[in-house]
Amino acid sequence: KKSLESGWPYLIRQKLGHLENTLMFDLRMTSKLLQEFISAILEATSFLMYVFVAYNVSRFITVLTMGFGLLLHLTLLPLVRRTRDIAKLQLKINKDIAHHVNEHMAGIKTIKAYGIEDGVIKKGKSFFMGIYRTTIKQSIVKHFLGSVISPVSMIFIVLVFSVAHSRPNFSLAIFAATMYLIQRILINVNSFQKSVHGLSDLSPHFFNIMSLYEDTERNRENIGGKEKFNFERDLEFKDVNFSYIKNESILTDV
Numbered sequence: 001k002k003s004l005e006s007g008w009p010y011l012i013r014q015k016l017g018h019l020e021n022t023l024m025f026d027l028r029m030t031s032k033l034l035q036e037f038i039s040a041i042l043e044a045t046s047f048l049m050y051v052f053v054a055y056n057v058s059r060f061i062t063v064l065t066m067g068f069g070l071l072l073h074l075t076l077l078p079l080v081r082r083t084r085d086i087a088k089l090q091l092k093i094n095k096d097i098a099h100h101v102n103e104h105m106a107g108i109k110t111i112k113a114y115g116i117e118d119g120v121i122k123k124g125k126s127f128f129m130g131i132y133r134t135t136i137k138q139s140i141v142k143h144f145l146g147s148v149i150s151p152v153s154m155i156f157i158v159l160v161f162s163v164a165h166s167r168p169n170f171s172l173a174i175f176a177a178t179m180y181l182i183q184r185i186l187i188n189v190n191s192f193q194k195s196v197h198g199l200s201d202l203s204p205h206f207f208n209i210m211s212l213y214e215d216t217e218r219n220r221e222n223i224g225g226k227e228k229f230n231f232e233r234d235l236e237f238k239d240v241n242f243s244y245i246k247n248e249s250i251l252t253d254v
Contacts, residue, residue: 002216010219016106017098022212025094029205036202040195047188054181060167061160061178068156069189072149076193083141084200090134091204097127142197149193153186 003011003019054062104111104120111120157179164175235252 002213002220005221006216006219007221010215015095015099015103017100017102018095019212020102021095021098022209026091026205026208029202030209033199033202033206036195036198040192040199043188043192043195047185047192050181050184050188054178054185057181058164058174058178061164061175061182064160064163065156065182065185069185072152072189073193076148079141079144080196080200083138083197084203086134086138086141087201088204090131090138091208093127093130093134097124097131100124100127138201142194142201149186149190153183156186157182 003014051062051066054065100120100123104124111117160179160182161175164170
C-alpha cells in the first residue's frame, strides 16, 4: 500500500525484486525476531531466579560464577557483532539475487536475441556463491558458541570445587546443591547467548522493513491522481520538454 501510494520519481529508482523480497522474506524473519526476543526474556527471568536461590545458599560460589559468566559474555561479544554483520551482508545479497532473477527473466527475449546467457549466468553464480559463503560463516559463528561454553563450564566447575574445598566452612551437601544451581545458571547463560545471536542475526530484516516504510512515507505522492479533473476553458503546458518530439504539435480533442 505504501509503495503504491509513493511518487513516480521514487518508484522508478527501485530495483526489481526488492519489494517482493521484503514482503515475502523480511516479514517472515521479523516474526522469528519476536520469537527470539520472547525466548531471551524467558531465559533472563530463569537466570535471575536461579541466581537468587544460589546466592542464598552460597554467596561465595554464586559471586564467583557471576564474574565468570560476565567475563565469558564480554569475551564472546565480538561474535554477536560478527553475526549481525554477516546477516546484513546476506540480506543485501538476497535482494541482489531477487533483482537479478526478476530483471533478467523479464528481459529474457533480449538476452536470448543477443546471446549473452553466459554473462547473466556468471553474474548470477557470483551472487549464489556469496550466499553460500555467508551461510557457512553464519553457521560457524552460531555453533562455535555452544561448542565453547560446555567444556569451559566443566573446567570452571572443577576450579570452583578446588577453591571451595580449601575453605574452612566447606560442606559437600551445600556444594552439591550450589553446583546444580550453577549448572542451571550456565545453561541459561548459554541459551541467552544463543537468543542474543538470533536477535543479531534477524535484526537487519526488521531494520530493512522500517527503512522501506520510512522511504515510502517520505516519498508519498500528495495527490496521487485522486482529485477530479474539470476542464473549463484553457489547457496549458509549462516547462515541459519532450526530447523525442521535433517540430510537432500537441493536440487536444475537447
